[in-house]
Amino acid sequence: MKTGKSTAGDTKARILDATEKLFIEVGYEATSLRQVTSRAMVNLAAVNYHFGSKDIMMQAVLGRRLGPLNARRLALLDACEAHWPGHRIRCEHVMGALFVPALQMARNPAVGGPSFLRLLGRVHADTSPFIQSYLMEHCATVYKRFFDAFSRALPEQPRHELGWRLQFSLKALAGVLASDDISNLMSAFAQGRPLSDAHMLAQLTAMVMAALRVPAPGSEQRASLQSVFDLDDANETMQRAQAQGRETAAAAPIAAANAVANADADHRAEAAAAKPRQGARAARNEGTNRAAIASVPVRAREPAVTFPSNPLDDWMRMRAQT
Template sequence: MKTGKGTAGDTKARILDATERLFIEVGYEGTSLRQVTSRAIVNLAAVNYHFRSKDIMMQAVLGRRLDPLNTRRLALLDACEARWPGAQIRCEHVMGALFVPALQMAREPEVGGPSFLRLLGRVYSDTSPFIQSYLLSHYAPVFGRFSDAFARALPEIPPQELGWRLNFALKALAGVLAGDELGNLLPAFTQGKALSDAHVLAQLSAMVVAALKAPVPASQQLCALQDVFQIGETQHAEEHAGQAALSALAAEQAQRADTLSVAVRKTRRAARNEGATRAAVTSMAVRGAREHPIVFPSNPLDDWMRTRSRT
């Protein structure tokens, strides 16, 4: 028989598991407490008892996965820097320290399991202010350590340039590893052969490292893109002018229709008023005729006959 403590622990774990699955599926904004209670088969009181709010619950979900991940990452980076000190470290070494622990945890059900990479991809791609703030406040030292290591491995890239390249490249790699399409991509990478995680990561990171090492755009590339932008702006201006002309024509036609409608209403109103006046005059004449009947002069022969009958 389970004790009360064990039961409470099971309830909390079910809530965290349900929240994690929902977060992977619909992100932070799409995850609601009502959905969590339905998925975890608990009531709202249990959620409030263990976490008090959605934000606290989400922090617990992220913390139980990302804290062990970053601990492993830093330990592996320390080992790599000790083995390849200073400028000896390569970009691939730093990339491995960043992603090898994630691949390891994806094969360990007790600390993540198969859905762990999908969770990681959602964390990197979720744009909600809460997730972004949480990552910056909790893992800024980790990001700083890896940024410094990449800078030593890529001294030829200016720091500002390297910063946004890392942000783009690492999110792209995390998105591929976390996506369902990875199962479709692997056969193309492996050509039907069974390859290790190292081989898969090498295939993917090769493209990322190439992007990080790409030379700064030359003047010819910049001029070519500026020409395309100029063509696009011209087309946009012409399209905007055409739409403005159509809108003006439609407004003019609408105004004409309103003017015509007003004129028609005035004509109809005048006709109704004239008809009402004529009807009133006719009615008055009829009433006058009824009130003052016409009296014809008497006939002398009739008067004589009436007088004779009385005598």
């Protein structure tokens, strides 16, 4: 029979596990308490009892994973610096101290499990103010230690140049980790061949180390890219000119039709102005004649039709007169 204490511990663990999975899937902003309670099969009162708010709950999720991870990272970095002191340390050593603990935790279900690398990738890829603030507060010391180690391993890179390269390349790697499962990555890298963790990690970090080591672009590279910008500007200018030409061509028939219509209107106005004006009496007489003609019945205006005379009709007409 479970005690009340163990039951409460199980409930808290279920809430943390559900929150972690949701955070991996949708990020901090889209993770809601309603989703957490549904997936953990608990009520909202349990979440409020154990954590009190979404922020405190998420801090607990990150703390139980990132706390042990950062401790192992710093311990391994100390060992690497002791084994390869000063500038003897290589970029691969520092990169290994950064990622080997994460890979080992992803192999151990008790401290992370298969989804741990996806959690790590989501943490560094999430842009929400809460997550960024958490990283600055709880991981700043770890970042500084590793940045100094990278600076010793890459003395040819100025610190300001190295800083933005690290930020860019590690965030790109975090995005890859957040979007896929470690087993899928292993399969993609292995391509049917046996692949050790060291080999897989070398494949995973090769592009990052290339980005850190590559020399800064020179004048020839900048000039080549500037020529592409200039070509794009020229293409855009040409396209605008072609579009204006098409608009002008489409408007030409309309303008011609309007010109013809305006010319016809002008001609009619000129003809009306040139017609001689009638006197007032002539106009009245003309109007009267037109009215008289219009008032005559149609049959009265038609010419009479005559037929040949009939003698019997003539005799009858003469008899009536006498």
